Amino acid sequence: MKTVSIFSLIALCFSMGHVFAQIPAFSGAQGPGANATGGRGGDVYHVTTLDADKNGAVDGSLQYGINNAPANGRTIVFDVGGTIYLEGLTANDRLRYGKANITIAGQTAPGPGITIAGTGTKWTGDNIILRNITIRPNTNANGTTHDAFDLQLKNSIMDHVTATWYTDEGISSTDAGEMTTIQYAQINEGLNSAGHSYGSIIATEVDDTHLSYNHNLYAHNASRMPRIGSEVSSQHPLTIGANLDFTNNVIYNWSNSKAGYSGTDQPSNTNFINNYYIRGNNAGSTIFSGGDASTPLFTTNIYQSGNKYDSDRDTVRDGVTVGSSAFAGSWKSHSKFAIDGVAEPDSADVALQRVLDYSGANWQNRNPIDERIVNSVRNQTGSVINDLSGATQAAEWNTILAQRTAVSRPAGFDTDGDGMPDEWEVAHDLDPGMDDHNGDFDSDGYLNLEEYLNDIAAWPAPRAITFSAGTNNRYAQITNWDIQWQPSRFDTAVINQGTVTVDAVGQHAGNLLLATNPGDNATLDITAGWIKVEDAPHGLSDGITMIGDNPTAVAEVNLSGGRLSTKALLKGAGGTFNFTGGTLSxxxxxxxxxxxxxxxxxxxxxxxxxxxxxxxxxxxxxQIELGGTGAGEFDQLTIDGMATLGGSLDVLLLDDFQPSLGQFFQFVTASGGIFYEFDSVQLPTLTGGNALRLVYGETIVGLEVVAGLAGDFDNDGDVDGSDFLFWQRTPSVGNLADWQANYGIGSLAASLAVPEPGSFTLFLLLCAGIALNPVRP
Incomplete structure (x- = not known):
C-alpha cells in the first residue's frame, strides 16, 4: 500500500470552496447525489492487494483503505486488477464499507478491473462517490443470500457499476439511505435458487428524502424493479415516504407477474418517466402493481409519463407508450414530484440505446459477462436462472475465480504516487515527480486527480453541449455549459454567441462547432493550454472544428497561444481563422x-x-518530426495550391531515430508550386558524421541524408553565409577555415532563392561586420 498525505493549502480551500459547491461530482452526474465531492481535497490511497481482508487489517487492501480513511477525505485508486474473493457463508461474511468523504475509483484498475465475488457488500457513509466496481456474489454452501450492493448512503452517487449473480437484491437503498443517486448501473441475472432474483428495494426510512435511479439496466430478474415503499409503516400518520426519480431505465425479462410493485400501505412518491420495458422469454407482463390496501389510504403516489412497453417478443424494438392503465393494483395518480438534481430526461427510445451502449462498469472495455447480457437484451434472448450450473455461466465463474491472481501496474506508471500516471501528467504540464493531485491546473474546481479520473471514465453526453456562459467565458468551466457536462472527446461542443476562451490544458471535444444558427456571432480565443478535437469511437465525435457552421452566421477562431489539435479544421462563408501564435495540428x-x-x-x-x-x-x-522512413513515421504537409514559404523550419527526431545515409524525406508537396524558402532552418545533429540537407524542388521540399560538411555549422545541409553568422555567435562550434574551404558546397537543387554574392565578396562583407560589431565576451 502507498498512501500520499497532502497538507491542504488553506488559501486553496477558501478560494475554491464556493466553486466546489456548484460543480457536479463529474460530468453527467444527476439526481440528489450529483454534487457529492467524495475524497476531493484529501489524500490518495493505493490498493495493492486483492485480499478481501474482511476485518481491515491488511495494509494495501480496499477494506483497510476505507476503514482508515482520514476525516477530510480520501481517493482510492487501484494498482491491481482482478477478483477480491470472500465466500459469504453467513450474513456476517459480507464486506462492509462505511466511512465518509471517499471516492472509490474502480476505473483506475488495470486488466479486468475490480470485481468483488463470493459475497455481498454493504455500503454506508456520507458523501461517497463510487464508480466502476463489479459485484458477483453467487450461491454458497449454506444457502445464505446476499445483495450485491446493500446501500445506506447519504449525499452520495454510485455510477457505472455492475451487479450480477446476487441471491437477493442487486442494488437496494434502504434504512438510513438518503439523497443518493444510482445511475448507469447494470443489475442483471440474479440467481433465483431461493426465489429471490430481485432487482432493487427502494425503501428508505428517511422521510421525504430524495433518491434517483436513472439509466440502469435490469435484465433477467424475477421482480422488484423496483419494490418501493417506506419501511416506516403508514400507521404513523405523518409518514409520507421517499421521493424517487425512476427514469430512463431499461427493464427486460422478468419472471414474476409484475416487474415492480409497492409494499402494502408503505408510503412512496415516485416519478416513473421514460422507462423502457421489454417482455422476455420468462413472459412476465405487468410493469408495475400498486400494493395499497382496499381501504382508501392511497400511500403509493405515482407520476408516470413517456414509459414504453414492447410486449410482442419479436426482437424489434417497437415499444408503445403506455399510460396509467399499465400500472396495476391500487395506487394514486399524482402530479410530477420535484426531485433535486434531476436532469431533463431522455426519451425512452434514446434511453434504451444509451443504457445498452454505456451502462455498467468500464463500459469502454466491458467484461464479456456484461456484454453477453447486453446482447441478450438486444437480441431478446436469455432467461432467469437459478444458479451458475449452465455451461456458459460456469465457465464465466471459473474465469472470475482465476482472476484472483492480480494484474499489476508496470513499474514507473505513477512515479510520485499521486494517483495520476506519469504519461498523463506530462501531457497536462504536470510534474510526474511531484505529488500535485490536489492542484487545479485549469482552475475549474476539479482537482488534478479528479480531472484524470473523470477523463478515463467519461461517456458521451445525450446531445450536443452548448456554451451558455453561466459563470464566465472560460471553456474549461463546467458551469458555462447548458447541461452539467464538460465536453469530452465523445461530445459535440457548440459555441453560438459571444467570446469563449481556451486558456488551460486538458480541454476536449468530439466536434467543435461555432455559430450553428442564422445570425449567430461566435468567437473562440485559444490563448494558452490545449484543446483536442478528436474522432473518438463513440458519441457525437468526428474530430471536426467548424468555424461558422451556418452559412449566414459569423464566427472567428483566434489561435494566439497554446495548441489546437483537430482532425479537420473547416470554415463557412462567415468564418475566419487568425493564426498569430500557438500550435496548429x-x-x-x-x-x-x-x-x-x-x-x-x-x-x-x-x-x-x-x-x-x-x-x-x-x-x-x-515543425517536422522524423521518426522513421515509412508512411506515417514522419510529418508531411500536402497542399492543393501554392506553398509560399518563410518563417522557420524546425526539424526534430523522435524516439532516438537516426536517419541513414541516402534516405530522403519529402515533407512538403504543393501541387501549385513552391515559392521562396524558409527564412531560417533548425536541423538536428546526426550521428556517424551524417547531416540533413534541405532540398527545394518545383513542387516539393525534402530532407536528404548526406555525408556531413565541414563548415556547415547550422546543420542545414550547405555551407553559406548563415553558417558564418552562426560561427560568429558561437565560435566554439567549429573552425572558420572549414567554412572558407567549403563555402558554396551543398547548394540546394531547384532553389528559388535569389543567388547569394560570391564567397570572397561575402567574406569581405562579413569581416567588415565583425570589425563594426565585435563579438561580445
Missing part, C-alpha cells in the same frame, strides 16, 4: 492557411496535414 485544413506567427505541426505526432488551398508562412514556423 490538423489532418485537414479546408481553406487557404496563412501563418502569421504560430507553429504548424502536421497531424498527430507524427502525421499529415492536407491543406485544401494555398499555404502561406509569413512568420512563425513549420
Amino acid at each position: 490538423a489532418e485537414i485544413v479546408g481553406f487557404d492557411l496563412e501563418n502569421n506567427g504560430g507553429t504548424i505541426a502536421p497531424g498527430e505526432s507524427p502525421g499529415n496535414t492536407h491543406v485544401m488551398g494555398d499555404l502561406t508562412i509569413n512568420s512563425g514556423s513549420l
Whole structure:
C-alpha cells in the first residue's frame, strides 16, 4: 500500500470552496447525489492487494483503505486488477464499507478491473462517490443470500457499476439511505435458487428524502424493479415516504407477474418517466402493481409519463407508450414530484440505446459477462436462472475465480504516487515527480486527480453541449455549459454567441462547432493550454472544428497561444481563422492557411496535414518530426495550391531515430508550386558524421541524408553565409577555415532563392561586420 498525505493549502480551500459547491461530482452526474465531492481535497490511497481482508487489517487492501480513511477525505485508486474473493457463508461474511468523504475509483484498475465475488457488500457513509466496481456474489454452501450492493448512503452517487449473480437484491437503498443517486448501473441475472432474483428495494426510512435511479439496466430478474415503499409503516400518520426519480431505465425479462410493485400501505412518491420495458422469454407482463390496501389510504403516489412497453417478443424494438392503465393494483395518480438534481430526461427510445451502449462498469472495455447480457437484451434472448450450473455461466465463474491472481501496474506508471500516471501528467504540464493531485491546473474546481479520473471514465453526453456562459467565458468551466457536462472527446461542443476562451490544458471535444444558427456571432480565443478535437469511437465525435457552421452566421477562431489539435479544421462563408501564435495540428485544413506567427505541426505526432488551398508562412514556423522512413513515421504537409514559404523550419527526431545515409524525406508537396524558402532552418545533429540537407524542388521540399560538411555549422545541409553568422555567435562550434574551404558546397537543387554574392565578396562583407560589431565576451 502507498498512501500520499497532502497538507491542504488553506488559501486553496477558501478560494475554491464556493466553486466546489456548484460543480457536479463529474460530468453527467444527476439526481440528489450529483454534487457529492467524495475524497476531493484529501489524500490518495493505493490498493495493492486483492485480499478481501474482511476485518481491515491488511495494509494495501480496499477494506483497510476505507476503514482508515482520514476525516477530510480520501481517493482510492487501484494498482491491481482482478477478483477480491470472500465466500459469504453467513450474513456476517459480507464486506462492509462505511466511512465518509471517499471516492472509490474502480476505473483506475488495470486488466479486468475490480470485481468483488463470493459475497455481498454493504455500503454506508456520507458523501461517497463510487464508480466502476463489479459485484458477483453467487450461491454458497449454506444457502445464505446476499445483495450485491446493500446501500445506506447519504449525499452520495454510485455510477457505472455492475451487479450480477446476487441471491437477493442487486442494488437496494434502504434504512438510513438518503439523497443518493444510482445511475448507469447494470443489475442483471440474479440467481433465483431461493426465489429471490430481485432487482432493487427502494425503501428508505428517511422521510421525504430524495433518491434517483436513472439509466440502469435490469435484465433477467424475477421482480422488484423496483419494490418501493417506506419501511416506516403508514400507521404513523405523518409518514409520507421517499421521493424517487425512476427514469430512463431499461427493464427486460422478468419472471414474476409484475416487474415492480409497492409494499402494502408503505408510503412512496415516485416519478416513473421514460422507462423502457421489454417482455422476455420468462413472459412476465405487468410493469408495475400498486400494493395499497382496499381501504382508501392511497400511500403509493405515482407520476408516470413517456414509459414504453414492447410486449410482442419479436426482437424489434417497437415499444408503445403506455399510460396509467399499465400500472396495476391500487395506487394514486399524482402530479410530477420535484426531485433535486434531476436532469431533463431522455426519451425512452434514446434511453434504451444509451443504457445498452454505456451502462455498467468500464463500459469502454466491458467484461464479456456484461456484454453477453447486453446482447441478450438486444437480441431478446436469455432467461432467469437459478444458479451458475449452465455451461456458459460456469465457465464465466471459473474465469472470475482465476482472476484472483492480480494484474499489476508496470513499474514507473505513477512515479510520485499521486494517483495520476506519469504519461498523463506530462501531457497536462504536470510534474510526474511531484505529488500535485490536489492542484487545479485549469482552475475549474476539479482537482488534478479528479480531472484524470473523470477523463478515463467519461461517456458521451445525450446531445450536443452548448456554451451558455453561466459563470464566465472560460471553456474549461463546467458551469458555462447548458447541461452539467464538460465536453469530452465523445461530445459535440457548440459555441453560438459571444467570446469563449481556451486558456488551460486538458480541454476536449468530439466536434467543435461555432455559430450553428442564422445570425449567430461566435468567437473562440485559444490563448494558452490545449484543446483536442478528436474522432473518438463513440458519441457525437468526428474530430471536426467548424468555424461558422451556418452559412449566414459569423464566427472567428483566434489561435494566439497554446495548441489546437483537430482532425479537420473547416470554415463557412462567415468564418475566419487568425493564426498569430500557438500550435496548429490538423489532418485537414479546408481553406487557404496563412501563418502569421504560430507553429504548424502536421497531424498527430507524427502525421499529415492536407491543406485544401494555398499555404502561406509569413512568420512563425513549420515543425517536422522524423521518426522513421515509412508512411506515417514522419510529418508531411500536402497542399492543393501554392506553398509560399518563410518563417522557420524546425526539424526534430523522435524516439532516438537516426536517419541513414541516402534516405530522403519529402515533407512538403504543393501541387501549385513552391515559392521562396524558409527564412531560417533548425536541423538536428546526426550521428556517424551524417547531416540533413534541405532540398527545394518545383513542387516539393525534402530532407536528404548526406555525408556531413565541414563548415556547415547550422546543420542545414550547405555551407553559406548563415553558417558564418552562426560561427560568429558561437565560435566554439567549429573552425572558420572549414567554412572558407567549403563555402558554396551543398547548394540546394531547384532553389528559388535569389543567388547569394560570391564567397570572397561575402567574406569581405562579413569581416567588415565583425570589425563594426565585435563579438561580445
